[in-house]
Amino acid sequence: MRKQRQERDLIARMQDEKTGIPIRTVKSFLSKIPSVFSGSDIVQWLVKNLTIEDQVEALHLGTLMAAHGYFFPISDHVLTLKDDGTFYRFQTPYFWPSNCWEPENTDYAVYLCKRTMQNKARLELADYEAESLARLQRAFARKWEFIFMQAEAQAKVDKKRDKIERKILDSQERAFWDVHRPVPGCVNTTEVDIKKSSRMKNPHKTRKSVYGLQNDIRSHSPTHTPAPEAKQPTVEELQEQVQSVCSYQFLTDGYTEQYADYDPFLSTPDPSNPWISDDTTFWELEASKEPTQSRVKRWGFRMDEVLKDPAGREQFLKFLESEFSSENLRFWLAVQELKRRPIREVPSRVQEIWQEFLAPGAPSAINVDSKSYDKTTQNVKDPGRYAFEDAQEHIYMLMKSDSYSRFIRSSAYQELLQAKKKSGSFQDRRTSFEKFTRNVVSGRDPPSGRLLDQSEVRSGQMTRVLVLEPAPKPL
Amino acid sequence: NFCVIFITFEGFLSRAGEANFPLAKMAAQEVQPSETIAKLKSESEALKTKLEEERAKLHDVELHQVAEKVDPLGQFVMKTRRTLKGHGNKVLCMDWCKDKRRIVSSSQDGKVIVWDAFTTNKEHAVTMPCTWVMACAYAPSGCAVACGGLDNKCSVYPLSLDKNENLAAKKKSVAMHTNYLSACSFTNSDMQILTSSGDGTCALWDVESGQLLQSFHGHAADVLCLDLAPSETGNTFVSGGCDKKANVWDMRSGQCIQSFETHESDINSVRYYPSGDAFASGSDDATCRLYDLRADREVAIYSKESIIFGASSVDFSLSGRLLFGGYNDYTINVWDVLKGTRVSILFGHENRVSTLRVSPDGTAFCSGSWDHTLRVRE
DSSP states (O other), rough: OOHHHHHHHHHHHTTOOSSSSSOOOEEETTTEEEEEEEEHHHHHHHHTOOOOOOHHHHHHHHHHHHTTTSSSEEEESOOOSSSOEEEEEEEEEEGGGGGGGGOHHHHHHHHHHHHOOOGGGGOOOOOOHHHHHHHHHHHTTTGEEEEHHHHHHHHHHHHHHHHHHHHHHHHHHHHHHHHHHHOSSSOOTTTTHHHHHHHOOOOOTTHHHHHOOOGGGGGOOOOOOOOOOOOOOOOOHHHHHHHHHOOHHHSSSSSSHGGGGGTTTTTTOOOOHHHHHHHHHHHHHHHSSSSSHHHHHHHOOOHHHHHHHHHHHHHHHHHHHHHOHHHHHHHHHHHHHHHEEEEEEEEHHHHHHIIIIIITTTOOOOOOOOOHHHHHHHHHHHHTTTTTTHHHHHHHHHHHIIHHHHHSSSSHHHHHSSSSOHHHHHHHTHHHTHHHHHHHHHTTTTTTOOOOSSOOOOOOOSSSSSOOOOOOOOO | HHHHHHHHHHHHHHTTTTOOHHHHHHHHHHOTTSSSSSHHHHHHHHHHHHHHHHHHHHHHHHHHHHHSSOOOOOOOOEEEEEEEEOOOSSEEEEEEEESSSEEEEETTTTTEEEEEOOOEEEEEEEESSSSOEEEEETTTTSSSSEEESSEEEEEEEOOSSSSSOGGGGGOOOEEEEEOOEEEEEEOOOOTTTEEEEEESSEEEEEETTTOEEEEEEOOOOOEEEEOOOOSOOOOOEEETTTTTTTTEETTOOOOOOEOOOOOOSSSSEEEOOSSEEEEEEETSSSOOOEEEEETTTEEEEEOTTTTSSSSSEEETTTTTSSSEETTTOOOOOOOOOOOOOEEEOOOSSOOOOEEEEEOSSSSEEEEEEETSSEEEEE
């Protein structure tokens, strides 16, 4: 999978002899610590080689790679990255997660059992490991002799190894199990999205048993994984790439600029963003039958804005009535409604619309071009949800090019647009005492309306008591 | 072989327009049939290099021009305003109610929860008969939710005002696929649902009768996501799949009207730009991309060397200036859509971000994660 390849490519770069992280042997007290590098080495390498601006990001990426098990802290079961002198070691490619490991519990049992046979303080079982071992002993009670024998055999082979080599291998094996049997409370990074796992499962690729295979497959030095061969683009592909030289036209046709004032991430909503201030006034204003000036302004952007807003539809309809062309909008709305009905209701509704708007002598006759009219006549005979699609499109274009632009220029609309800001008069109605109580109790900083920076996380219940009157409704 | 090279170059040149290409001269020369393959190969290599150079120049010029005209964004401070805790396992999907404050979310443990995210109160909970509920959606009226996953179905639950009423009793099975349900969405009505599935198809269903209104065939593998066009008259939607393709469909005819294949891996999420003229996608190839529907091509790639894990879900801010991407590396990256740069990286989740949606009025966005929580941020 592509994702695994990217992480593997990165690890390969980190392990490169010339440009990777420098690995060294450190003298410690009476012994040597082989093949290590420090946490800050990793962070610095990432910052430099991936052009990362912020150390925090490099630390996060490194932590993930450790959690996946590509390198690990030599003295900790918890797989995380620290930006300091803590020592880390690379995992051997044999144990890489990209090999699609699914180790069995019997393997884990063999491993834990083997650990108890080794007399080194550094190999003592942690509490959670001892608990796991006890559980596995109960679960595999009948097989335990076999498991014990396996563990013994492995311990014997391990004893014969070179001391330094053993240190490295032991740590790598432990890190492998830290990934597949993580410390309680740590994220299990081997969990897979079920949508992908069913496609990933390749019986040839998935390795189930760690110790069923011969031990000497494990190599003691991390090997460089060759980068996948880059596919050479064909001439056709190059040609297409040049074509995809971008047309940024839609990006500069002004939509984003136009709506920037309405984007709460770019301009603070008036009076405040409810999620920040805990004040729902903004939502109440948007839902109100009395539209605010900013809502009215938005209707002027495009006809869809008028059609989306119930107050806008109402005003537009009123205007069209004054021009004796309201049947267009009513037809359009009726067809929209038709498409929202259950399929069972469609045939009768189609007839109703036909009778009202299109049939000869219809009370609210609309004017469509003859082509659409003929097509619609045919459709109505076998009525479906899209019976009026052509006619609706024609009417939509008509309204957009004709009625809508007159509506925006109409005195009715212009008056609404110039009207005094509703939200202004809205706030004046609150007494100054109400305002005072509200601000004091909620810890709000009065001028900006922003909450003082205390708890950002709420879980389960409100963390402070707000003495609030329900906001007075606008008339 | 050489004939093929000649024709495609000619095809390219005719589309190059007014650009001044020195290549024109090279390709116009006639190729003698007696020329060796080796010589042709070296010529084509030289042409390839030239093409790359010219492409880079054009790309930089246009991008530069556009980016210049646009005001830079200021610093963003986006904080978690609400954390919703209550799911017992990975959160897989969420959707906003049109009232801008309620949310429905679904989880691996089979639970579907309706929250008032503003107060963080849980208002309804349903236990599905299957695990991995990968899709959920809120009805436009706010009176029902739809969900499904490993059961291969999409079911609709009407939301009762009576909290004691057992929602599961009123469940209505609507969609039936032959593999897992990956996404579902109501059209602008409670009466129709659009679904996508691991069986490689999308389908439109009549909720009341469960009747299949239209099916959409064309993906070569699992379909993972879909999004309806935002227009009032729109009859199209876009879907993304494991075949690395994003397809745009006509809902009336079931035809695939446009197709884009530039991603290098599964497309996990697709979302329309607010005007409906473009859409964004998030993929396992660790990039998000933007496609212009009128120009019929990819117009931007949002990526960084330090982002090596897949994007699971994307959504735009209200104006379309910002693109939020939730990633498998537990972070959310915020992109400046016009300039192509990343403006912010948000930490906080302790496992993969699996789902992300901006609220209907753009006042906040909500992310759901494998860490069992949902976070609302502004």
